[in-house]
Amino acid sequence: MMETFAMRLEPELQRRLIKTVAERVIAHADELVSLDQAIGDGDHGLNMKRGFEAVLADLDKLVQLPLGEALKGVGTALVMKVGGASGPLYGSLFLALGKSLPDEATRATLAEAFSAAVDAVRARGKSDAGQKTMLDVLVPVLAALREGSSELSGLRETAQRAAEATIPMKATRGRASFLGERSIGHMDPGARSSALMLFAIIDVMEGRQ
Secondary structure (H helix, E strand, C coil): CCHHHCCECCHHHHHHHHHHHHHHHHHCHHHHHHHHHHHCCCCHHHHHHHHHHHHHHCHHHHCCCCHHHHHHHHHHHHHHHCCCCHHHHHHHHHHHHHHHCCCECCHHHHHHHHHHHHHHHHHHHCCCCCCCCCHHHHHHHHHHHHCCCCCHHHHHHHHHHHHHCCCCCCCCCCHHHHHHHHHCCCCCHHHHHHHHHHHHHHHHHCCCC
8 A cells, every 4th residue: 555655646536535535534424423323412423524525615726726735724624624523633634634744645654643643542532542533543554554564355354343343342432431331332433434535535545546
């Protein structure tokens, strides 16, 4: 995967990446609502849909920017349009990624930028992996990137397994933590939305979209 990123993204590929991520989240809004209704306040899907609709509205502008600036633009839109805790968390993810990722990414700089983005989410949410949050997908994917795997299918499987691994977890951060033991048995909606974004990126890079 990292070799794939060892280049400057052309505007058309940048468009497909941003567009596919946004459309994938929007398409799964009802699923995310259902997951959040089980352990949260039920608004994760609708909030994420609103945020990525704003991203799509700015798509023509975003694709003309260097990759880092485009990612910061996505992050800003999510902060402004996504309510609840998800806006600041996903906004921090994209803003930090955009700040750290050079226009021409390599294996090493991609892993380094993603690490900075994960750290930004940790800091914003005052949380870490193992607490039934989006970090339970982001941290294993970061570990896979650091290991230097070049297989997109491996990253897909890592994200899928990580999201599913939140089902038996007891939430200790966020609104779900108020449920205690009752949070067990449900996939974390933030983990699922994080996995959906990663799947979308992988699909584009594999030429599936």
